[in-house]
Amino acid sequence: MPATRAEQGIVNMSSEEASRGFSPLNWISRQARSVYHCQISCDDACFQPAPNQSGNEPFAAVLNRRISRRSLVKAAAVGAPLLALSTSPLGSQIFGSAPLASTASAASSTVGLVSIPHDLDDQVNVSPGYSSNVIVRWGDAVLPGAPEFNLNGQTAEAAAKQFGFNCDYNGFFPLLPGQSKRGLLAVNHEYTSGIDMFPGYDADNVTAEQVAIEIASHGMSVVEVERAEDGSWSYSPSSTHNFRITGETPMKLTGPGAGSIYTITNADPSGVDVLGMFNNCSGGRTPWGTILTAEENFHQYFGNAVNDPRAPRYGVPEAESRRHWEDFNDRFDLDQEPNEVNRHGYLVEIDPYDPTFTPRKHTAMGRFKHEAATTTLSDDGRVVVYSGDDQRFDYVYKFISNDRYNVFSRTANLDLLSTGTLFAARFNDDGTGEWLPLVAGSPQLPTWTTAGVATFTRIAADAVGATPMDRPEDIEVNPVNHRVYIALTNNTRRTVDEIDSANPRGPNTHGHILELTENGGDAASRRFTWDIFILCGDPADDEQETYFAGFDKSQLDSISAPDNFAIDLNGNLWIATDGQPSKLNQADSIYVVPTAGPERGRIRRFMTGVPRGELAGPEFTPDFETLFVSVQHPGEGDGLDEPSSTFPDGDFPRPSVVAAYKDGGGVVGT
Numbered sequence: 218m219p220a221t222r223a224e225q226g227i228v229n230m231s232s233e234e235a236s237r238g239f240s241p242l243n244w245i246s247r248q249a250r251s252v253y254h255c256q257i258s259c260d261d262a263c264f265q266p267a268p269n270q271s272g273n274e275p276f277a278a279v280l281n282r283r284i285s286r287r288s289l290v291k292a293a294a295v296g297a298p299l300l301a302l303s304t305s306p307l308g309s310q311i312f313g314s315a316p317l318a319s320t321a322s323a324a325s326s327t328v329g330l331v332s333i334p335h336d337l338d339d340q341v342n343v344s345p346g347y348s349s350n351v352i353v354r355w356g357d358a359v360l361p362g363a364p365e366f367n368l369n370g371q372t373a374e375a376a377a378k379q380f381g382f383n384c385d386y387n388g389f390f391p392l393l394p395g396q397s398k399r400g401l402l403a404v405n406h407e408y409t410s411g412i413d414m415f416p417g418y419d420a421d422n423v424t425a426e427q428v429a430i431e432i433a434s435h436g437m438s439v440v441e442v443e444r445a446e447d448g449s450w451s452y453s454p455s456s457t458h459n460f461r462i463t464g465e466t467p468m469k470l471t472g473p474g475a476g477s478i479y480t481i482t483n484a485d486p487s488g489v490d491v492l493g494m495f496n497n498c499s500g501g502r503t504p505w506g507t508i509l510t511a512e513e514n515f516h517q518y519f520g521n522a523v524n525d526p527r528a529p530r531y532g533v534p535e536a537e538s539r540r541h542w543e544d545f546n547d548r549f550d551l552d553q554e555p556n557e558v559n560r561h562g563y564l565v566e567i568d569p570y571d572p573t574f575t576p577r578k579h580t581a582m583g584r585f586k587h588e589a590a591t592t593t594l595s596d597d598g599r600v601v602v603y604s605g606d607d608q609r610f611d612y613v614y615k616f617i618s619n620d621r622y623n624v625f626s627r628t629a630n631l632d633l634l635s636t637g638t639l640f641a642a643r644f645n646d647d648g649t650g651e652w653l654p655l656v657a658g659s660p661q662l663p664t665w666t667t668a669g670v671a672t673f674t675r676i677a678a679d680a681v682g683a684t685p686m687d688r689p690e691d692i693e694v695n696p697v698n699h700r701v702y703i704a705l706t707n708n709t710r711r712t713v714d715e716i717d718s719a720n721p722r723g724p725n726t727h728g729h730i731l732e733l734t735e736n737g738g739d740a741a742s743r744r745f746t747w748d749i750f751i752l753c754g755d756p757a758d759d760e761q762e763t764y765f766a767g768f769d770k771s772q773l774d775s776i777s778a779p780d781n782f783a784i785d786l787n788g789n790l791w792i793a794t795d796g797q798p799s800k801l802n803q804a805d806s807i808y809v810v811p812t813a814g815p816e817r818g819r820i821r822r823f824m825t826g827v828p829r830g831e832l833a834g835p836e837f838t839p840d841f842e843t844l845f846v847s848v849q850h851p852g853e854g855d856g857l858d859e860p861s862s863t864f865p866d867g868d869f870p871r872p873s874v875v876a877a878y879k880d881g882g883g884v885v886g887t
């Protein structure tokens with residue numbers, strides 16, 4: 218039996234709450250609100266038993282128990298900056314090498330914007346001197362013939378032609394090379410929430426039409442967008458470039474898992490032809506101009522995983538699902554189609570320039586709850602893709618293609634992600650790390666097949682001894698300093714006894730950010746070094762262990778639950794959060810923080826979101842003059858009668874994409 222929420226201590230007020238005068242009632246109410254987000258976005262993953270029961274002891278765990286959590290708190294409380302630790306032997310165990318003293322630029326900061334205060338109002342706020350506007354909303358027309366959105370008259374047919382629900386990742390694709398004022402915006406639709414979509418919704422009596430509408434509201438929209446003279450953006454409902462991907466769109470599996478005994482179903486004896494993608498969260502762009510979009514919490518759409526010993530490792534419901542899709546569509550009923558769930562949980566490649574391109578689910582990059590899909594090239598031209606598995610105590614991965622990027626053949630590049638080697642990360646206590654290959658037949662995986670590794674990747678990574686992390690979210694490669702930034706959003710279930718150098722807090726309420734340097738600066742390296750860049754939280758609260766690359770905490774904004782990243786032309790890290798309302802009683806926000814120079818670690822709040830809505834998918838145009846951001850799940854869980862947010866129009870909440878830009882033009886953030 219999972220522990221109750223009360224047993225897990227989630228109703229305890231932190232001293233921060235107490236000092237701000239929150240009542241326990243408010244606190245419980247805030248918690249209750251966050252619980253719905255947990256249920257609907259990931260099927261309450263944090264309140265289920267951790268799927269990773271491998272017992273993998275973090276390599277560093279024994280050594281790190283000596284680094285007591287108490288000693289860190291004490292250091293912070295007496296005013297000893299944690300930076301000082303970084304030059305001590307203890308500090309080098311916790312933070313790796315000294316924070317960039319050797320590589321920091323002597324130049325002044327490249328961030329020029331004014332930080333804004335946190336708030337709980339129902340609008341998107343940006344720094345002074347900037348503006349934002351809504352580009353496209355849930356229900357807006359994407360395809361020809363799409364009817365005007367009618368909240369009370371939704372149909373699946375209409376939804377498949379309209380902008381889907383809960384936008385997350387944004388990818389901007391110029392229509393001409395380098396173009397920044399016109400292009401295609403590819404937007405993930407991560408998940409649906411019936412109570413926030415259908416007036417009078419009854420979760421215990423969902424209808425076939427509601428299920429069909431929700432399936433059609435997943436996937437992706439690609440829309441043509443254009444910037445006006447005043448900096449604002451709009452999309453073209455009639456553009457011939459527009460298209461939709463839904464939960465019913467035909468796709469192909471590629472790689473070692475395609476056509477295997479694990480992917481054959483009654484409906485598809487080939488084991489290759491899949492319908493749709495679900496829970497696509499973050500993503501990325503490839504050097505050849507395609508999208509990689511990440512299927513994350515795919516497990517929740519299926520029910521009745523009876524007699525499947527591998528289901529618990531993925532959290533697949535062994536009885537009925539919360540969504541009840543299996544009651545209406547056999548492919549979601551694993552008692553009837555036990556392999557259907559093995560056809561989801563992949564990085565999916567989509568060509569934004571070609572609506573007729575059949576999306577490819579690349580099994581070579583593994584099956585897990587993918588968050589990121591960040592592509593770079595190795596020194597010898599192979600393709601390297603980083604991806605995190607967003608579950609508490611799961612792993613960070615990278616894939617290296619067998620073949621090299623071909624600058625002359627886009628067609629050839631479309632096959633690159635079908636063959637290669639997948640690795641899982643082990644973070645050593647001494648600030649070094651290793652990429653552990655997941656190779657069938659290796660000494661760690663002697664009885665495995667390549668199809669098995671591709672399909673049950675988590676279990677293979679358990680066997681090689683990867684390091685269980687605090688929910689890996691987005692990963693970005695910084696083109697300026699070539700370091701790899703990894704968001705670990707939080708892990709409230711890690712105990713003090715489970716901390717290690719790379720996950721140094723238990724519980725980890727506010728999350729942290731790691732900075733990884735591949736040996737020799739080569740993305741294909743098998744070894745790396747790493748530092749902790751930021752331990753998130755409220756820097757004004759001495760009771761919290763926070764760390765901002767050693768920057769003076771008296772000048773910093775609070776931040777919790779880092780989720781998505783973007784990196785600007787100066788190498789500054791832009792961070793979107795998902796979870797601040799319940800953790801800091803403030804709206805989810807976008808921050809910017811320099812990664813080098815005198816202001817390395819100085820975090821500033823650039824944008825604030827709306828009640829119960831996260832900000833997601835930050836994406837710059839090539840000229841860095843526009844930042845696209847998804848306002849996901851405004852007013853989530855409130856229903857449509859009295860939602861806490863009516864963003865953006867004031868009548869009912871609609872997940873939307875906004876653009877932020879400098880008044881009068883210029884590079885965002887400078």
Ligand code: FEO
Pocket residue numbers: 407498499513588607690780
């Ligand atoms: Fe959909 Fe890991 O957030």
Ligand code: CA
Pocket residue numbers: 498499588690780781795
């Ligand atoms: Ca995310």
Ligand code: CA
Pocket residue numbers: 499500691692693781782783
């Ligand atoms: Ca990103």
Ligand code: CA
Pocket residue numbers: 780795831833
């Ligand atoms: Ca999220």
